[in-house]
Amino acid sequence: MSTDILPYPTGLTDGIVELRVHRDTDAAALTEAVCESVDTVGRWQDWCHPAYDIDDARRWMDLCRKDWLLGDGYEMLIVEAGGGRLLGGVGVNQRNREQRFANLGYWVRESAQHRGIATRAGRLAIEFAFRTVKIERLEIVAAQDNLPSRRTAERLGGIFEGILRKRLVVKNKSTDAAMYSLIREDL
Numbered sequence: 001m002s003t004d005i006l007p008y009p010t011g012l013t014d015g016i017v018e019l020r021v022h023r024d025t026d027a028a029a030l031t032e033a034v035c036e037s038v039d040t041v042g043r044w045q046d047w048c049h050p051a052y053d054i055d056d057a058r059r060w061m062d063l064c065r066k067d068w069l070l071g072d073g074y075e076m077l078i079v080e081a082g083g084g085r086l087l088g089g090v091g092v093n094q095r096n097r098e099q100r101f102a103n104l105g106y107w108v109r110e111s112a113q114h115r116g117i118a119t120r121a122g123r124l125a126i127e128f129a130f131r132t133v134k135i136e137r138l139e140i141v142a143a144q145d146n147l148p149s150r151r152t153a154e155r156l157g158g159i160f161e162g163i164l165r166k167r168l169v170v171k172n173k174s175t176d177a178a179m180y181s182l183i184r185e186d187l
Contacts, residue, residue: 005069006132012076017120018083019076019090019128021068022061026077029086030057033109041107044146044170048107071095074133078108078121087112090121092129092138101137102129104182106152118152126156130184140180143168153180 012019022030034041034052042048047060067073073093079086088108095102104125106118129135140158142149154160158180167177 005071006074008068009076009128009132012124012128013081014120014124015081017087017117017124018079018081019121019124020079021076022064024061026086027054027057027061030060030077033086033088037107037110040110040113040148044143044149045107046169046171067093071097073102074128076125078106078117085112087117088121090118090125092125092133092135095133095135099137100135101139102133102135104129104138104140104156106149113148118149119155122152122156126182136184138182140182141167141177142180143170144176144178146178150178150180153178156182158182 008021009019031052031054034048034057035050037048038050064073064075067075072095073091075089075091075093077086078088078090086109088106090106092102092104104122106122106125108117126138129138140153140156141164142153144163159182161179161181164177164179166174168175
């Protein structure tokens with residue numbers, strides 16, 4: 001078990017969006033957001049499927065709490081600033097302590113897409129990763145054809161490093177993926 005347990009963050013906001021940890025009361029809203037997004041997010045993420053239900057949401061939230069306590073990953077919800085509507089999720093996950101890097105992942109519910117939400121949330125998560133988690137490198141790995149995610153990676157300042165062959169599994173099929181990285185700089 002890790003000795004670097006991080007407290008749950010507060011104040012991760014830019015005034016438009018806020019990042020916060022999952023609460024027990026979020027299961028229904030999370031289920032609604034996921035089910036609404038099957039046609040967009042579900043195209044790239046197998047966990048986003050039409051049969052997603054409140055038990056799936058509760059299992060996900062339990063896994064997020066466990067990963068946080070172990071220091072393996074830091075998944076948060078994206079909500080409207082001031083405690084508003086659930087807009088999606090963002091995570092600093094797949095942490096590699098020895099090599100000081102992690103993955104940055106994000107998704108936005110369909111009705112909130114094309115408003116810059118992933119970029120805003122990504123910026124907050126990047127600052128959290130570098131300042132609080134103290135990693136040196138963040139990787140964003142997106143399916144080669146997932147252009148919305150790739151554009152977000154670029155807006156976040158991710159440097160395109162290449163196409164990784166058969167790097168992701170999407171819909172039970174190995175898929176090539178684009179790799180982007182962000183390096184810790186003086187913030």
